[in-house]
Amino acid sequence: QRPVHRLLSYPGTVAADLRREEQPAGSAETGSEDRTPKKRFCEVQNERREQAQRTVLIHCPSKISEKRFLKYLSQHGPINNHFFYESFGLYAVVEFHQKESVASLQSVTRTPSLGAEAAIPFRSRYFSLKLKNPSNQTSGQPSVQCSNQSSPASRKLFDLLCCAENVDDQLNTLTKELQLTEENTRLRHLTCSLIEDVAAAYFPDCAIRPFGSSVNSFGKLGCDLDMFLDLDDIGKFSAHKASGNFLMEFQVKNVPSERIASQKILSVIGECLDHFGPGCVGVQKILNARCPLVRFSHQASGFQCDLTTNNRKIGDRLEAQFRLLCRVVGLDAYSPDRFWIALRSSELLYIYGALDSRVRALVFTVRCWARAHSLTSSIPGAWITNFSLTIMVIFFLQRRSPPILPTLDYLKTLADAEDKCIIEGHNCTFVRDLNKIKPSGNTETLELLLKEFFEYFGNFAFNKNSINIRQGKEQNKPESSPLHIQNPFETSLNISKNVSQSQLQKFIDLARESAWILHQEDKGHPSPSGNQPWGLAALLLPSVANGVSLAKKKKPASERIKNLLESIKSGPENSTNTNGKR
Ligand code: CTP
Numbered sequence: 416q417r418p419v420h421r422l423l424s425y426p427g428t429v430a431a432d433l434r435r436e437e438q439p440a441g442s443a444e445t446g447s448e449d450r451t452p453k454k455r456f457c458e459v460q461n462e463r464r465e466q467a468q469r470t471v472l473i474h475c476p477s478k479i480s481e482k483r484f485l486k487y488l489s490q491h492g493p494i495n496n497h498f499f500y501e502s503f504g505l506y507a508v509v510e511f512h513q514k515e516s517v518a519s520l521q522s523v524t525r526t527p528s529l530g531a532e533a534a535i536p537f538r539s540r541y542f543s544l545k546l547k548n549p550s551n552q553t554s555g556q557p558s559v560q561c562s563n564q565s566s567p568a569s570r571k572l573f574d575l576l577c578c579a580e581n582v583d584d585q586l587n588t589l590t591k592e593l594q595l596t597e598e599n600t601r602l603r604h605l606t607c608s609l610i611e612d613v614a615a616a617y618f619p620d621c622a623i624r625p626f627g628s629s630v631n632s633f634g635k636l637g638c639d640l641d642m643f644l645d646l647d648d649i650g651k652f653s654a655h656k657a658s659g660n661f662l663m664e665f666q667v668k669n670v671p672s673e674r675i676a677s678q679k680i681l682s683v684i685g686e687c688l689d690h691f692g693p694g695c696v697g698v699q700k701i702l703n704a705r706c707p708l709v710r711f712s713h714q715a716s717g718f719q720c721d722l723t724t725n726n727r728k729i730g731d732r733l734e735a736q737f738r739l740l741c742r743v744v745g746l747d748a749y750s751p752d753r754f755w756i757a758l759r760s761s762e763l764l765y766i767y768g769a770l771d772s773r774v775r776a777l778v779f780t781v782r783c784w785a786r787a788h789s790l791t792s793s794i795p796g797a798w799i800t801n802f803s804l805t806i807m808v809i810f811f812l813q814r815r816s817p818p819i820l821p822t823l824d825y826l827k828t829l830a831d832a833e834d835k836c837i838i839e840g841h842n843c844t845f846v847r848d849l850n851k852i853k854p855s856g857n858t859e860t861l862e863l864l865l866k867e868f869f870e871y872f873g874n875f876a877f878n879k880n881s882i883n884i885r886q887g888k889e890q891n892k893p894e895s896s897p898l899h900i901q902n903p904f905e906t907s908l909n910i911s912k913n914v915s916q917s918q919l920q921k922f923i924d925l926a927r928e929s930a931w932i933l934h935q936e937d938k939g940h941p942s943p944s945g946n947q948p949w950g951l952a953a954l955l956l957p958s959v960a961n962g963v964s965l966a967k968k969k970k971p972a973s974e975r976i977k978n979l980l981e982s983i984k985s986g987p988e989n990s991t992n993t994n995g996k997r
């Protein structure tokens with residue numbers, strides 16, 4: 416017997432990415448159980464990367480005939496897919512069927528003459544389409560339909576939440592409205608691919624790989640684009656070439672450490688993006704950070720980009736052992752994919768997000784709730800991060816009875832030989848094939864889970880316990896940071912080391928207040944008049960609804976709420992029987 420939550424189909428992009436069989440673009444969701452085997456993370460990423468390499472970005476005149484535009488471009492080869500969007504002008508993303516079409520288009524494209532200014536003649540895949548005779552082409556043109564790249568305004572979201580049927584419906588609506596769309600996902604991979612073209616001027620075999628929320632299935636429209644310059648392929652050579660008596664190595668410059676190498680590489684790529692990169696603005700080189708990075712805005716796509724490079728390689732000793740082992744069993748000496756720890760976390764979150772539709776709904780809701788109350792911020796500081804919140808939700812779902820999500824150690828036991836992955840001595844092994852993981856038998860509603868999430872963390876012994884998704888158990892805190900969340904792979908690290916006691920206290924107070932609101936009967940269900948915020952709307956948008964934020968409202972103190980909650984639960988009409996309630 417399969418639990419009811421497995422019957423929900425995956426919405427939007429995640430659905431498209433998870434399905435093994437290609438479906439026509441824009442095909443409607445069926446709402447029925449998806450029985451097709453699910454794709455692995457690396458399959459999805461490789462497909463998206465290849466797709467982006469056949470894709471171009473075109474700045475268009477504001478009025479354009481879609482039909483003529485497509486006819487003009489089809490001279491270079493068949494087009495698989497296209498869409499338009501607005502961002503300080505009209506842009507088109509066009510995916511050709513073949514890569515050659517891009518070269519063909521580039522061959523007929525000229526570098527503009529800019530009058531008094533001079534152009535840097537960089538031939539990218541970001542074009543500008545001009546009308547030869549603007550006056551007679553633009554008149555009477557209907558405007559093209561644009562795909563939306565930003566999240567809905569708070570007011571619209573608030574109204575949608577108030578119109579929902581129940582709290583579960585609210586959480587699913589929120590997820591649907593905030594998640595990355597198919598078009599936004601394409602645009603993210605295209606942006607990486609365009610940056611890769613710039614980096615390839617120095618490192619022809621490099622790859623720019625997105626990681627973090629752009630690919631882990633928890634990305635919200637407008638989230639930053641984390642990218643990673645992968646130079647690893649450059650050192651790659653086949654077993655065939657390595658055979659014989661000799662071994663050829665490149666003469667290279669040596670620097671004292673991997674970190675200095677990263678700084679030097681990022682410094683020149685940063686310069687390149689700043690000076691030659693079309694559409695790259697506000698380039699900042701943040702090279703002295705723990706993890707050196709280049710931050711910039713990609714103006715045409717509107718993404719805030721953080722570019723890092725690989726400073727984490729498979730340790731040399733391990734690599735040597737691995738190579739030896741491969742030689743003994745007669746395999747190609749180099750593993751086709753080497754994963755870095757952040758990329759592994761992205762993959763792990765992707766797997767957790769794909770296992771049960773309640774996971775993403777709850778993560779989106781908690782992230783959105785935290786943002787609404789300024790628990791998170793786009794500026795780095797002493798606040799909790801989205802990544803930490805996601806791990807907290809995963810941990811909470813591992814603690815349910817029966818568990819909704821398996822522990823990381825369990826995912827490791829399902830791994831086979833080819834899933835094995837050790838990075839710098841850290842065991843990053845877990846099963847990659849989603850189809851091997853059995854669905855949970857837990858049928859709790861999202862309403863109950865949200866309520867219990869707030870209660871669980873409202874009462875969590877943060878002073879002595881650490882959150883650990885590897886074992887799915889509370890552990891004694893190994894150090895005194897206010898909030899301790901073990902890094903799933905680098906187990907000696909705390910991913911929330913930055914969080915201050917006061918920020919943690921704010922989180923606890925808000926969690927208790929939110930549990931309290933959800934427990935109040937009149938706030939938990941649609942109001943009869945239809946215009947009172949209820950359920951998630953009451954939690955999420957108090958500033959819209961009341962003009963004051965939840966934390967600032969005059970309410971019983973945190974401790975009193977905790978006691979009130981306890982008295983409700985132990986009272987005759989206790990709400991612990993809400994299991995399965997709609
Ligand atoms: N990461 C990590 N340890 C941290 C912070 C980040 O391993 N202490 C990794 C995670 O894989 C994370 C990625 O770096 O997903 C990107 O970090 P960040 O941009 O902060 O988080 P996102 O998950 O991308 O979320 P957001 O939507 O806030 O950008």
Ligand code: MG
Pocket residue numbers: 627628629638639640641
């Ligand atoms: Mg990010």
